[in-house]
């Protein structure tokens with residue numbers, strides 16, 4: 001029996017769902033129940049009331065968020081080594097250092113952080129809602145981590161002062177994109193629309209026709225009449241874009257834009273993790289409940305648009321654990 005079929009059978013037997021991030025290998029996306037960005041997937045996991053196991057084909061911080069939001073389910077990360085380098089760039093000690101300098105500023109953390117860091121922030125955001133979340137805060141200056149490119153983009157869009165912490169946090173994959181590669185493709189395909197992820201550097205954002213998260217790129221590509229798109233994000237997204245828009249052409253802005261951490265989740269590792277129920281992701285208390293509040297606050301801010309700062313969060317920051 002093919003490995004993919006074995007996984008599908010095991011999934012049924014164990015009442016498991018496989019959630020795959022947009023950057024996963026094509027064969028992993030193809031056996032998944034859902035493919036999406038990290039928060040879409042965590043929300044999907046919450047909707048799967050009958051599921052007992054969630055296989056989260058992604059990287060550490062995403063599986064942690066799924067475990068935090070789904071405490072009654074077993075969350076498995078197929079490859080224990082799948083760690084996001086950007087998430088490792090912001091430690092609790094670093095946060096404490098910045099908080100000492102700016103004790104009254106709200107701290108907004110991109111979901112690409114470890115749970116231990118999330119537990120110290122006021123609210124989380126994704127690349128899809130970062131602008132909305134910062135706009136909704138009743139503060140003209142915010143601390144924002146760990147991606148300095150996303151921080152810069154949010155500052156441009158909101159007009160607020162956004163202080164990046166650490167100063168130069170970055171995604172190594174998105175930094176690979178360079179304007180000259182896009183210009184070379186544009187010379188071949190002059191009508192192509194350029195889509196750029198906000199984790200890319202400012203020079204890339206300047207030449208973009210559209211800046212957005214992976215889920216926003218999927219929506220934009222579907223709704224836009226253009227036939228050719230140049231895409232500046234991790235190469236895995238192209239599989240989904242092509243599948244959803246078979247009549248359109250998608251070109252990766254730089255062929256080497258591969259996140260090696262995302263690619264650690266192979267079919268073999270998914271099969272073994274599910275069969276042996278190994279690499280269970282757990283987040284200890286009280287970190288889990290503090291991080292959950294920051295994630296839930298993000299969902300609230302999205303709905304209510306503008307909310308007064310919750311002083312409770314600031315008090316919590318001073319709680320040691």
Ligand code: SF4
Nearest residue numbers: 084085086171173259
């Ligand atoms: S693409 Fe970048 S931000 Fe995403 S998991 Fe890989 S290193 Fe982390």
